[in-house]
Amino acid sequence: MKLGDAFDEMHGQDNGLRKAYRTYQEWLDATAHTRLLEKHQQADLIFRRLGITFSVYGSEEGVERLIPFDVIPRILDAEEWKTVGTGVCQRVRAINAFLDDIYHEQHILKAGRIPAELVLNNPGFRPEVLGLDLPRGVYVHIAGVDVVRVSAEDFYVLEDNARVPSGVSYMLENRETMMKLFPELFAQHSVAPVNHYPEVLLRTLRSVAPPGIIDPTVVVLTPGHFNSAYFEHAFLSMQMGVELVEGQDLFVEDDTMFMRTTSGPRRVDVIYRRIDDDYIDPLAFDPNSMLGVPGLLSVVRNGRVTLANAIGTGVADDKAIYCFVPDMIEFYLGEKPILKNVPTFRCAIADDCAYVVDHLDELVVKEVGGSGGYGMLVGPMSTNEQRSDFRQKILSDPDNFIAQPTLKLSTVPTLIDGHIAPRHVDLRPYVLTGETTQVVPGGLTRVALRDGSLVVNSSQGGGTKDTWVLEA
Amino acid sequence: MLGRTANNVYWMARYVERAENLARLLASTYHMSLLPAASGNDAQQWEAPLQLVGDREDFITRLGEITPGNVLAYMVLDVENVSSIRSSIRLARENARATRPELTTEVWEGINQTYLELETMSYAKMVDQGFREFFDWVKERSHLFRGAIYGTMRRGDAFTFSRLGTFLERADNTARFLAVKWDMLSTGGRPMAAEDYYRWGALLRAFSAFKAYREVYSGIIEPRRVAELLVLRRDMPRSLFACTAEVNEILRHLRENAACTRLSGQINERLQRNRIDGILRSGLPRFLNGFIARNNELHGMIGQEFMLVL
Numbered sequence: 001m002k003l004g005d006a007f008d009e010m011h012g013q014d015n016g017l018r019k020a021y022r023t024y025q026e027w028l029d030a031t032a033h034t035r036l037l038e039k040h041q042q043a044d045l046i047f048r049r050l051g052i053t054f055s056v057y058g059s060e061e062g063v064e065r066l067i068p069f070d071v072i073p074r075i076l077d078a079e080e081w082k083t084v085g086t087g088v089c090q091r092v093r094a095i096n097a098f099l100d101d102i103y104h105e106q107h108i109l110k111a112g113r114i115p116a117e118l119v120l121n122n123p124g125f126r127p128e129v130l131g132l133d134l135p136r137g138v139y140v141h142i143a144g145v146d147v148v149r150v151s152a153e154d155f156y157v158l159e160d161n162a163r164v165p166s167g168v169s170y171m172l173e174n175r176e177t178m179m180k181l182f183p184e185l186f187a188q189h190s191v192a193p194v195n196h197y198p199e200v201l202l203r204t205l206r207s208v209a210p211p212g213i214i215d216p217t218v219v220v221l222t223p224g225h226f227n228s229a230y231f232e233h234a235f236l237s238m239q240m241g242v243e244l245v246e247g248q249d250l251f252v253e254d255d256t257m258f259m260r261t262t263s264g265p266r267r268v269d270v271i272y273r274r275i276d277d278d279y280i281d282p283l284a285f286d287p288n289s290m291l292g293v294p295g296l297l298s299v300v301r302n303g304r305v306t307l308a309n310a311i312g313t314g315v316a317d318d319k320a321i322y323c324f325v326p327d328m329i330e331f332y333l334g335e336k337p338i339l340k341n342v343p344t345f346r347c348a349i350a351d352d353c354a355y356v357v358d359h360l361d362e363l364v365v366k367e368v369g370g371s372g373g374y375g376m377l378v379g380p381m382s383t384n385e386q387r388s389d390f391r392q393k394i395l396s397d398p399d400n401f402i403a404q405p406t407l408k409l410s411t412v413p414t415l416i417d418g419h420i421a422p423r424h425v426d427l428r429p430y431v432l433t434g435e436t437t438q439v440v441p442g443g444l445t446r447v448a449l450r451d452g453s454l455v456v457n458s459s460q461g462g463g464t465k466d467t468w469v470l471e472a
Numbered sequence: 473m474l475g476r477t478a479n480n481v482y483w484m485a486r487y488v489e490r491a492e493n494l495a496r497l498l499a500s501t502y503h504m505s506l507l508p509a510a511s512g513n514d515a516q517q518w519e520a521p522l523q524l525v526g527d528r529e530d531f532i533t534r535l536g537e538i539t540p541g542n543v544l545a546y547m548v549l550d551v552e553n554v555s556s557i558r559s560s561i562r563l564a565r566e567n568a569r570a571t572r573p574e575l576t577t578e579v580w581e582g583i584n585q586t587y588l589e590l591e592t593m594s595y596a597k598m599v600d601q602g603f604r605e606f607f608d609w610v611k612e613r614s615h616l617f618r619g620a621i622y623g624t625m626r627r628g629d630a631f632t633f634s635r636l637g638t639f640l641e642r643a644d645n646t647a648r649f650l651a652v653k654w655d656m657l658s659t660g661g662r663p664m665a666a667e668d669y670y671r672w673g674a675l676l677r678a679f680s681a682f683k684a685y686r687e688v689y690s691g692i693i694e695p696r697r698v699a700e701l702l703v704l705r706r707d708m709p710r711s712l713f714a715c716t717a718e719v720n721e722i723l724r725h726l727r728e729n730a731a732c733t734r735l736s737g738q739i740n741e742r743l744q745r746n747r748i749d750g751i752l753r754s755g756l757p758r759f760l761n762g763f764i765a766r767n768n769e770l771h772g773m774i775g776q777e778f779m780l781v782l
Contacts, residue, residue: 049585051572224570230569244477262478262633262779
């Protein structure tokens with residue numbers, strides 16, 4: 001695909017300067033290029049000193065890398081943000097209603113709007129929590145919805161990430177860093193703040209404590225400091241002022257969750273867990289897990305501790321269920337979807353599958369349960385060999401794959417080897433649900449640094465940018 | 473605070489203190505080796521660090537001969553030597569990272585910066601900038617670490633357990649350092665010669681105690697007084713008495729009636745009751761080895777009392 005085809009968020013399709021970027025362009029014109037390069041290096045030092053690193057799976061153990069940070073911001077005006085912000089909140093409201101439904105009455109299945117077997121046989125569906133009433137009926141307290149743009153008006157949702165989305169610490173640290181590096185830019189633009197995210201997160205978590213708890217104790221549960229997102233777990237617990245615990249720090253007694261402190265056991269009411277369902281309780285799920293807490297599920301089932309996100313949200317974040325989110329919005333909310341779904345071919349359906357294997361060079365193929373940019377094929381960028389490899393994989397296990405047309409992701413100017421060049425981006429706003437569903441303006445912009453690449457994941461060489469939402 | 477976190481903070485402080493004390497020992501050894509009269513017992517000099525913290529067999533297998541260069545390479549940058557300065561700083565930073573939310577930005581960034589700079593250090597670079605400068609840098613980073621803790625951390629559990637780690641480790645290191653050096657520097661009854669004064673002076677400097685010695689005793693350097701200063705003086709920040717008094721105070725503040733608090737009280741009291749002549753009569757190294765064992769026992773009891781994870 002030619003880059004020239006993509007919508008550029010700074011220059012539009014016709015190379016005119018778009019409104020949101022006017023002030024920035026003036027600043028850029030008045031600023032020596034070398035200064036921009038210096039700031040770029042400074043940013044690198046800041047991130048290293050802060051220790052904002054992630055570990056790469058499959059590479060040498062203990063290797064810590066920085067996610068490349070680009071100093072040119074991605075800017076959205078108030079109107080553009082209104083579409084995205086209300087759109088992602090709408091989806092999350094629908095998804096929460098869907099989860100509450102399928103773990104109780106299953107109206108949507110009875111109404112035939114979603115094939116029942118697709119839900120009930122889904123690996124993310126957890127019969128263990130059927131009939132369980134959760135505080136405020138919330139399942140997905142934190143969602144990171146991946147949004148891409150293809151034109152001035154058209155935004156698509158790629159994934160809803162309803163399990164344990166990560167990256168929000170980059171949203172916050174990117175902003176901190178930009179404010180340190182370019183204070184004058186913030187004086188010239190009225191950029192909507194994001195720094196209150198931890199505050200909103202804490203309020204959200206406290207609002208879903210088990211009934212009757214006046215002053216709930218919240219903790220962040222991490223797999224430990226070798227996990228790739230450990231920095232973020234530490235960062236969030238610190239920002240919220242709550243304990244960062246590992247599975248070994250928690251134990252169950254008298255149907256209550258406790259943590260081991262230097263002054264004895266202390267009761268825990270809400271767990272913001274950054275561990276997948278499979279590993280959270282070795283007695284209920286994977287018995288080999290060393291990360292979880294034995295007996296956790298029974299305390300959850302008795303409503304004595306709240307997990308955020310709840311057990312069983314994976315079913316909503318499955319790439320096959322994804323196709324039905326617009327139906328959920330209509331079914332539960334009686335609203336029209338604000339954001340578009342990418343048309344999706346489910347290889348489980350014979351016709352779809354036949355089409356997909358015939359058009360691999362045009363499509364993006366993904367595993368239904370995959371994440372992190374692993375196990376996907378970007379057709380237009382692929383080799384013959386890769387395509388025949390995928391054809392084999394799809395035909396031998398069609399249920400495991402979906403395919404979508406390759407979207408021309410929008411581009412934003414990015415500093416590459418000392419020069420400014422357009423690179424493809426996506427956007428992950430973070431949606432919080434407690435008493436209400438809300439979103440902090442902006443999110444994490446990920447950018448594919450390789451020329452022409454559409455894969456923005458940090459594990460695949462992606463970087464990040466600060467995302468500015470201009471106040472009206 | 474979580475027991476596991478207390479353990480991380482405690483070890484973080486211990487490892488930084490360990491790195492500093494090793495830098496002190498190596499700086500002192502290096503300094504003494506520059507003296508003209510030192511050539512005779514050069515090898516013995518450089519064996520001291522190995523005896524203290526290294527694994528002699530591992531050293532001989534991997535590096536061969538005990539030369540100043542080999543010992544420095546092994547003690548400073550060798551990652552396979554778990555006691556090297558680099559290993560200690562790595563472990564300190566690893567523990568800090570595991571308990572990042574408990575630390576202030578100043579403390580974390582300080583230790584992370586130390587780690588990052590040390591990771592780029594090579595033997596050639598160390599030669600180039602000078603060993604002395606390098607050891608001074610390690611000491612400075614340790615001062616900065618303690619200063620950041622003292623100046624920025626809330627007086628809560630994280631502060632308390634890091635202080636506990638610092639003083640327990642320092643007591644141990646002072647005792648070990650002195651035990652190894654004592655016999656090595658002993659003149660065996662012959663009168664002190666000029667180079668002996670240098671050596672004992674270098675030993676005092678390794679504990680930042682040269683000036684204090686002059687102030688307290690206002691006389692020439694005598695081994696007996698050096699021992700008194702570093703073991704029994706309550707106003708010397710690196711003496712056994714001062715360190716154990718700090719440990720005891722912290723533990724009494726944490727839990728008055730715990731078994732570890734009682735033991736730390738006994739350890740400190742024993743130092744209070746003793747006179748230096750009595751200790752020297754039965755042998756200083758013997759006394760110090762007994763101290764090290766009890767201090768280590770105390771470490772185990774602290775772990776059981778506060779940090780039991782499972």
